[in-house]
Amino acid sequence: MVVGELVYEKDLVIIGAGPGGYQAAIRAAKQGRDVTLIDRTHPGGECLHSGCIPSKLLAVSASKMKESAPGLTMSASFSMKQWNDEKRDVITNLEKGLHSLFKSNKVEFIEGNASFLSEERIGVEQGEKFEVWSFNHAIIATGSSPKSPSFYEEHSELVRSVEELYSIESVPETLVLYGGDYITAEVASSFRALGSTVHVITEEGTFLPDLDETIGKELRRQFKKQGIHVSTGITNITIIEEGNSIKVTAQDSKGEGLQLFGDMLGYSVGRVRHLEALGLGNANVKVTEDHFIATNESCQSSNNRIYACGDITMGPSLAVKAIKQGKVAADHCCGFSAVSELNLLPIVIHTLPKVASIGLTEKEANVAGYPVSTGISQMRANGYATLHGQSDGLVKVIRDEESHLLLGFHAIGIGAIELIEKGTLALEMAARDEDFIYPYTPHPGFGEAWIEATEFSLEPSKLESKKQKQR
Structure with a gap:
């Protein structure tokens, strides 16, 4: 120790108070650990303040604009200014809820910047104050932020990340x-x-190449029906500001010129992981060539005192992944056996209609060598969807024809996000088709679509037809 240096002793230090960080903090505190949670700003991370919550809040408002019901005549208008005011109230209340959870679980929350000084020490800067902490364990959950496109490096009010669109003052005409x-x-x-x-x-x-082909095709059909114009294979993009509007020029997939005019351009081109200022080299924490923190299945880094979760680890940037990994990291450093795997990570998309997916797509299952059988049920055949006046969409089941194991569930339409929870549980339990068909399913209900799709995948005529094609 340097003479005169005061080192504060901490037990478990968590850097980053987004979904992964605050879930890890609460989990560890409930198991008796003395937890200190530190973040550069407010708790909740990008998810609460500019990502998950604002995007879903706007999606709720958008869906309400499209609602209808038999016998009701409704008229609605939307104010972006009013929405922003109410959005801030929602975020403020959720943030207050986090502080209440910290207090009730005796989690110490501090605003500041933290970086590793050694394998067992952290330096913490709070304004003009700088402290040195020793720790028994640490969890890194610093998250990420939107990456800027390579073709546009200037700052402009007319060109923003899609997350920034949730703070604009009015709905753009184009x-x-x-x-x-x-x-x-x-x-x-x-x-x-x-x-x-x-x-x-x-x-x-x-567009959305990772979706099952059937689901992706249906979403693109719905977008076309709604008047959303999608152009793929675009290259040589140039943006020019002309007064209060922008002009976008590019080449389409056929090499022909494309020209678009708009009031604003929003982009989503990936994420920048927050690793640079952490001093990971001082802590002997290894980073991969792709700039992820290397971790094992228990979210433990190359320094066995230090764990990592969320966007800074391998895999997609999803809050559901960060939350699970945060809990796994907390459990493991508390001495419990815990693992995190990414092969059963549910994907949900709050579009109109909604999309949800878990497990293998049909293409992935075929590439993996499974004898694949699929079943599809159209939501227009679902009585409950019809009652809601939202019969667009379908559900799709992927199964192993020989072992009867369920391999994937994919849905687009009303109830898709709720339905995927049943699919997630089924895959986690290695369910077979009989496990899905045997239980009673409420009628009318969205869940009947899963049963019908599974039963369709078992129809003798469908299986015989497939065998004949293979011959």
Whole structure:
């Protein structure tokens, strides 16, 4: 120790108070650990303040604009200013709830910047004050922020990340979106429902390429039906500001010129992980070539005192992943056996209609060598969806024809997000088709669509037809 240096002793230090960090803090505190949670700003992270919560809040408003019911005549208008005011109230209340949880679980929360000084010490800067902490364990949960597109490096009020679109003052008359991921899809769907003309451009050969092909095709059909224009395979993008609007020029997939005009452009081109200022080298924490913290299945880094969770680890940037990994890291450093795997990570997209997916797509199952059988049930055949006046969409089941194991569940339409929870549990328990068909299912209910799809995958005529094609 340097003479005169005061070192504060801490038990478990968690850097980053987003979903992974605060869930880890509460989990460990409930198991008797003395937890100190530190973040540069307020608790909740990008998810609460600019990502998950604002995006879903706007999606709720957008869906309400489209609601109808027999015998009711409704008229609604939308104010972006009022929405922003109420959004801030929602975020403030949720943040207060986090502080209450910290207090009730005796989690110490501190605003400041933390970086590793050694394998067992952290330096913490709080304004003009700097402290040195020793720790028994640490969990890194610093998250990420939107990456800027390579073709546009200037700052402009007319060109923003899609997360920043949740803070604009009014709904743009025409919105151009650059990106091919689920975040872009949610923004496109919400703003279209609220009155914007929406153009989506992406360099990908298809929009949302990771979706099961059947589900992706249906979503693109719905977007076309709603008037959302999607152009794929776009290259040579240039943005020019002309007064209070922008002009986007590019080449389409056929090499022909494409020109779009809009009041604003939003982009989603990936994430920048918050690792640079952490001093990971001082702590002997290894980082991969792809700039992820290398962890084992228990979220433990190369320094067995230090764990990592969320966006800074391998895999997609999803809050559901961060939450699970945060709990796993907390459990393991508390001495319990805990693992985190990414093969059964549910994906949900709050578009109109909603999309949800878990497990293998049909293509992935075929590539993996399974003898695949699929079943599809259209939501227009579901009585409960019809009662709600939302019969667009379908559900799809992927199963192993020989072992009868269920391999994947994919849904688009009303109830998709609620339905996927049943699919997630089934895959986690290694369920077979009989496990899905045997139990009673409420009627009318969205869950009947899963049963019908599974039963369809078992129909003798369908199986015989497939065998004949293989011959």
